[in-house]
Amino acid sequence: MTAMTGKQAMMEMLLAEGVKYIFGNPGTSEGPILDALEDYPDLQYVLASQEGAAMGMADGYSRATGQVSFVNLHIETGLANGLSLLHNAKEGGTPMVVTSANKDIRKLAEGRSDLSEMVRLFSKWSVEVTEPSQVPGIMRRAFTEAKTPPTGPVYVGFSANALDGMAEMQIVPSAEGYFRIPPDEMAISDATDMLVKASSPVLIVGDRLSQSGGVEEAVRLAESIGAKVYATSYSEMNFPTDHPLYFGLIGPGTPHGRSVLSENDVVIAVGTNVFPGFFYFEGHALSDETFLIHIDSAQREIGKSEPTDIGIAADPKKALQELNESIYASITGTYREEVKGRMSHIKKEGGEPESQISPSNAGDSVPDLNTLMSAEDMMQEVAKILPDDVVIADDSVTSRQAIHSAMNFNKPGSIHGERGGALGWGMGGSLGIKLAHPNRPVVAIVGDGSAMMTVQSLWTAANLDIPVVYIICNNRSYRILKLNMDVYKNEVLQEETPTSKYLAMDFPNPMPLARIAEAMGVYAKEIDSIEDIAPALTTALQLGKPAVLDISIDGSV
Numbered sequence: 001m002t003a004m005t006g007k008q009a010m011m012e013m014l015l016a017e018g019v020k021y022i023f024g025n026p027g028t029s030e031g032p033i034l035d036a037l038e039d040y041p042d043l044q045y046v047l048a049s050q051e052g053a054a055m056g057m058a059d060g061y062s063r064a065t066g067q068v069s070f071v072n073l074h075i076e077t078g079l080a081n082g083l084s085l086l087h088n089a090k091e092g093g094t095p096m097v098v099t100s101a102n103k104d105i106r107k108l109a110e111g112r113s114d115l116s117e118m119v120r121l122f123s124k125w126s127v128e129v130t131e132p133s134q135v136p137g138i139m140r141r142a143f144t145e146a147k148t149p150p151t152g153p154v155y156v157g158f159s160a161n162a163l164d165g166m167a168e169m170q171i172v173p174s175a176e177g178y179f180r181i182p183p184d185e186m187a188i189s190d191a192t193d194m195l196v197k198a199s200s201p202v203l204i205v206g207d208r209l210s211q212s213g214g215v216e217e218a219v220r221l222a223e224s225i226g227a228k229v230y231a232t233s234y235s236e237m238n239f240p241t242d243h244p245l246y247f248g249l250i251g252p253g254t255p256h257g258r259s260v261l262s263e264n265d266v267v268i269a270v271g272t273n274v275f276p277g278f279f280y281f282e283g284h285a286l287s288d289e290t291f292l293i294h295i296d297s298a299q300r301e302i303g304k305s306e307p308t309d310i311g312i313a314a315d316p317k318k319a320l321q322e323l324n325e326s327i328y329a330s331i332t333g334t335y336r337e338e339v340k341g342r343m344s345h346i347k348k349e350g351g352e353p354e355s356q357i358s359p360s361n362a363g364d365s366v367p368d369l370n371t372l373m374s375a376e377d378m379m380q381e382v383a384k385i386l387p388d389d390v391v392i393a394d395d396s397v398t399s400r401q402a403i404h405s406a407m408n409f410n411k412p413g414s415i416h417g418e419r420g421g422a423l424g425w426g427m428g429g430s431l432g433i434k435l436a437h438p439n440r441p442v443v444a445i446v447g448d449g450s451a452m453m454t455v456q457s458l459w460t461a462a463n464l465d466i467p468v469v470y471i472i473c474n475n476r477s478y479r480i481l482k483l484n485m486d487v488y489k490n491e492v493l494q495e496e497t498p499t500s501k502y503l504a505m506d507f508p509n510p511m512p513l514a515r516i517a518e519a520m521g522v523y524a525k526e527i528d529s530i531e532d533i534a535p536a537l538t539t540a541l542q543l544g545k546p547a548v549l550d551i552s553i554d555g556s557v
């Protein structure tokens with residue numbers, strides 16, 4: 001035991017946990033933390049000028065390193081600004097410890113906010129430290145909670161007296177953590193029986209598959225049973241996109257997704273919520289004739305809303321390894337021939353991947369921007385220049401499909417994307433990814449609406465000279481809202497002749513992202529013709545400094 005202040009214990013615990021960066025924006029209440037930090041040069045404070053930028057950076061850093069990131073915001077006011085992207089971290093399962101300091105506990109009668117209550121809905125665990133002696137134990141638990149699957153963000157508040165007070169303390173970090181929880185043997189045997197009897201099995205993958213490092217095992221499973229593969233999200237590299245069995249993103253919660261899935265006799269979902277979707281549609285996603293197997297490290301997600309025949313709570317990689325072995329041991333030569341036939345049939349049928357977004361046929365908008373390049377053309381051009389070792393931060397919203405048409409993702413960690421629904425992830429997210437991979441080029445592809453939401457990230461990029469190349473998909477609109485208005489009118493309201501004025505979805509005054517970047521000291525270029533993309537991107541990648549290419553693209557629907 002050593003006598004120290006709570007704020008010192010906080011710093012010692014950060015070092016013991018292997019933390020390098022504190023992402024944040026401070027206030028008066030965080031003064032004690034910054035005071036203590038002066039004695040800890042190995043901990044770098046990464047200053048954001050808006051909390052959304054700090055949260056994005058921490059999220060990107062965690063996902064690119066696989067480690068718990070650390071955020072420090074200001075009391076309730078700064079913390080409130082961070083909640084939007086905290087929601088994303090919770091939905092996506094990003095391991096993160098978010099903190100802020102609070103007024104002295106003795107000011108209870110005067111009114112001090114209950115910070116842990118404020119953040120409870122947005123976090124995996126939420127608590128406030130009110131005594132210095134609590135600091136090491138609570139920090140240890142916070143890191144443990146964050147990294148234990150299903151991973152996620154936790155919140156710790158620190159009252160002023162806990163930071164300034166002294167106590168005898170022992171600094172012990174969280175345990176390494178062995179999370180490869182094996183599946184139940186009986187479940188593997190039942191799943192094997194169901195899968196080898198299936199005539200059209202389908203595999204659906206989500207981020208917890210890639211988080212477990214199980215993509216190779218998923219490929220092996222798909223190949224051994226001849227399953228078409230869809231991804232519910234591609235915010236992590238969940239399946240090699242050029243694999244002949246990969247059919248792209250699917251919205252299993254939409255009528256289109258439901259009908260695609262229900263044509264099959266067995267659906268096996270791995271590491272994904274079953275099934276995410278925005279709108280309410282009556283009934284279940286799968287028809288009564290379709291069996292569902294669900295493998296997940298997030299036990300609570302199994303059987304949550306969709307009737308499930310075989311639920312397997314386990315580490316996805318470990319469960320797939322055992323399932324593959326079990327299938328291998330039980331199949332016959334005839335089965336192999338059957339799978340071969342099915343595979344060639346799938347490949348023959350295989351056309352364009354399913355779009356995540358339903359095609360639009362509503363509205364009276366005439367594409368008046370014919371002269372502008374399409375997102376598809378833009379991405380083809382971008383793809384020609386991107387180096388092999390690039391990491392993409394994808395916050396491109398409706399341009400996502402164009403990214404996937406132009407580029408293949410075959411290496412784990414080659415792409416990280418927005419997840420959870422809150423706009424504004426990519427601007428900061430890409431900076432966190434770059435801090436995690438200083439020797440790899442990092443390119444953020446971001447919608448104009450999303451870029452504007454956390455445009456302050458450009459200031460951090462300039463201030464700390466973090467060389468991310470931003471490509472803005474400037475379509476002068478919240479285009480996704482138009483597409484979803486169409487879905488609402490066509491599929492939810494089922495209007496016969498749907499029209500919409502798409503109120504509050506257009507930017508008659510375009511978001512001037514290149515000019516904002518320049519004003520913040522970031523190299524920037526406005527681009528509206530396709531031939532300018534290659535030279536500008538080449539320059540931007542060689543610059544060794546942050547850069548913004550603000551590209552005008554067609555935003556019509």
Ligand SMILES: Cc1ncc(C[n+]2csc(CCOP(=O)(O)OP(=O)(O)O)c2C)c(N)n1
Binds near residue numbers: 397422450475
């Ligand atoms: C914090 C937050 N505010 C508002 C929204 C609602 N919203 C969802 S997508 C979107 C528009 C995205 O626009 P943009 O980034 O330009 O991409 P595009 O749809 O044009 O491809 C909006 C406003 C949200 N998801 N999160």
Ligand SMILES: [Mg+2]
Binds near residue numbers: 447448475478479
């Ligand atoms: Mg837009």
